[in-house]
Amino acid sequence: MKVAILGTGYVGLSTGVSLSEIGHHVCCIDVDEGKISLLQQGISPIYEPGMEEFLARNIAAGKLRFTTSHREGLAGAEIVILAVGTPQRDDGSADLTYLEEAAKDLAAHLIQGTIVVIKSTVPVGTNDEIRKIIETNCHEDVSVEMVANPEFLRQGSALKDTLEADRIIIGSENQQAASKVKEMYSPLKVPCMMTSIRSAEMIKYASNAFLATKISFINAVANLCEAVGADVTDVAKGMGMDKRIGNHFLQAGIGYGGSCFPKDVKALWHTTRKHDVDFGVLAETMRVNDEQQVLLVKKALKRFDGHLSGKKIALLGLSFKPDTDDMREAPSIKISQELNKHGAQVVAYDPVATSNAKRVIGEKITYADNLLEAITDADAVFVVTEWQEIKQLDIALLGKVMKKVIVFDGRNCFDEEKIHSCKNIEYYPIGRPAIIT
Numbered sequence: 001m002k003v004a005i006l007g008t009g010y011v012g013l014s015t016g017v018s019l020s021e022i023g024h025h026v027c028c029i030d031v032d033e034g035k036i037s038l039l040q041q042g043i044s045p046i047y048e049p050g051m052e053e054f055l056a057r058n059i060a061a062g063k064l065r066f067t068t069s070h071r072e073g074l075a076g077a078e079i080v081i082l083a084v085g086t087p088q089r090d091d092g093s094a095d096l097t098y099l100e101e102a103a104k105d106l107a108a109h110l111i112q113g114t115i116v117v118i119k120s121t122v123p124v125g126t127n128d129e130i131r132k133i134i135e136t137n138c139h140e141d142v143s144v145e146m147v148a149n150p151e152f153l154r155q156g157s158a159l160k161d162t163l164e165a166d167r168i169i170i171g172s173e174n175q176q177a178a179s180k181v182k183e184m185y186s187p188l189k190v191p192c193m194m195t196s197i198r199s200a201e202m203i204k205y206a207s208n209a210f211l212a213t214k215i216s217f218i219n220a221v222a223n224l225c226e227a228v229g230a231d232v233t234d235v236a237k238g239m240g241m242d243k244r245i246g247n248h249f250l251q252a253g254i255g256y257g258g259s260c261f262p263k264d265v266k267a268l269w270h271t272t273r274k275h276d277v278d279f280g281v282l283a284e285t286m287r288v289n290d291e292q293q294v295l296l297v298k299k300a301l302k303r304f305d306g307h308l309s310g311k312k313i314a315l316l317g318l319s320f321k322p323d324t325d326d327m328r329e330a331p332s333i334k335i336s337q338e339l340n341k342h343g344a345q346v347v348a349y350d351p352v353a354t355s356n357a358k359r360v361i362g363e364k365i366t367y368a369d370n371l372l373e374a375i376t377d378a379d380a381v382f383v384v385t386e387w388q389e390i391k392q393l394d395i396a397l398l399g400k401v402m403k404k405v406i407v408f409d410g411r412n413c414f415d416e417e418k419i420h421s422c423k424n425i426e427y428y429p430i431g432r433p434a435i436i437t
């Protein structure tokens, strides 16, 4: 099948690469000339494991192309997938400007029979609005068939998640269009659920909001565990053994970040307000998350009797999760701001996100070139992102380079047995008893 994709971000690029991998001829279109120029050379503009091997293989096989020209990219496409960003507006609602622009770009080149698929995360009713924009801007003989096909991949495992998805949601009011999109995905052997456009749009927000709520719930349990002397790791394990609860997304920590959970929960909240529907759970999910993101600072203030001024704090990990260089809504941003406010001297290390972090956090903190540089002479270590390199940090090494080993572990990623075996350590995890040796 000939497929065109508008938007080569995490979703558009992963989708394009995966569809070419399963045999389709894909052209990815983006308005960002810099991105397209890199992609034409087989270089991925985002850090995503496996991406460049997939790019090289499919470009060489002639199945994957990149262009900034909508005319060239859309020529002959049977299916057009919209995967542009839908960021957050100041009032929490989804900003559909990019999508509306992309719809206009596409309308000018649309031919009869092309199916338009919206993969971007969009509020209920958006497919209908985009259909109107396309119909207003396309040739009068052309009719449009819309398919809502939300995406569920995670950054850091985007290709695996696309190729081995749990489900594919296909929302359409047109049986033929839905079947064609199902056929496009058929080599993946992933279960497809056919539904209405509005239900498909809702499935995406409800899924992200549920996962975010699961995280806030376990974080609230973690805080209670600390108060009553229980261990949240065991509590989560015991809860997760019940198949109805499941053991995923029960990792207590410093709250969720990233380009989607924060914005999608807010957008869904905005929808509930608009329709005057009471959904207080969402407000509580957001409140718990806001508090959780600054928990390490609160713990440090308690440990240092309210004074962090002049203390060197090593921030380990900056991206919102491991295996990505994405800094959008990363807890490290708020943590750095809070530490700055208290006069601490912050030295941060991240294996891949440093250049993005410099743009977002700026020069108020120092960036170390390696882990050792960050921890040397630190008064305390904050574990913010559980990168493999950080998880493997030799605890004994801390004793050699720090004045006194004080660790606030926001991701519970160190082995407690090892910590017990070292002398003169203060270790403060999340939702588990502190260890002081």
Ligand SMILES: NC(=O)C1=CN([C@@H]2O[C@H](COP(=O)(O)OP(=O)(O)OC[C@H]3O[C@@H](n4cnc5c(N)ncnc54)[C@H](O)[C@@H]3O)[C@@H](O)[C@H]2O)C=CC1
Pocket: 006, 007, 008, 009, 010, 011, 012, 029, 030, 031, 032, 035, 083, 084, 085, 086, 098, 101, 102, 103, 105, 119, 120, 121, 122, 151, 152, 153, 154, 155, 259, 260
């Ligand atoms: N990042 C993620 O892990 C996931 C994101 N989503 C959703 O997918 C959508 C896209 O997200 P990302 O890929 O993260 O966005 P992104 O911001 O990384 O990429 C969007 C791309 O669209 C391009 N673009 C903007 N206007 C255009 C136009 N008129 N024509 C062609 N290209 C245009 C931009 O230049 C940019 O490269 C959002 O709605 C997001 O909520 C859904 C699931 C996972």
Ligand SMILES: O=C(O)[C@H]1O[C@H](OP(=O)(O)OP(=O)(O)OC[C@H]2O[C@@H](n3ccc(=O)[nH]c3=O)[C@H](O)[C@@H]2O)[C@H](O)[C@@H](O)[C@@H]1O
Pocket: 121, 151, 152, 153, 154, 155, 156, 208, 211, 215, 248, 249, 250, 251, 252, 253, 254, 255, 256, 257, 258, 259, 260, 261, 320, 321
């Ligand atoms: O709509 C989206 O963009 C995507 O959002 C999330 O994917 P992503 O943001 O890439 O990453 P996750 O692995 O879900 O992590 C999100 C945040 O939650 C945190 N998290 C996750 C799991 C957990 O148990 N505890 C926890 O604190 C992570 O540290 C991270 O900050 C969803 O998992 C995807 O299904 C969805 O497609």
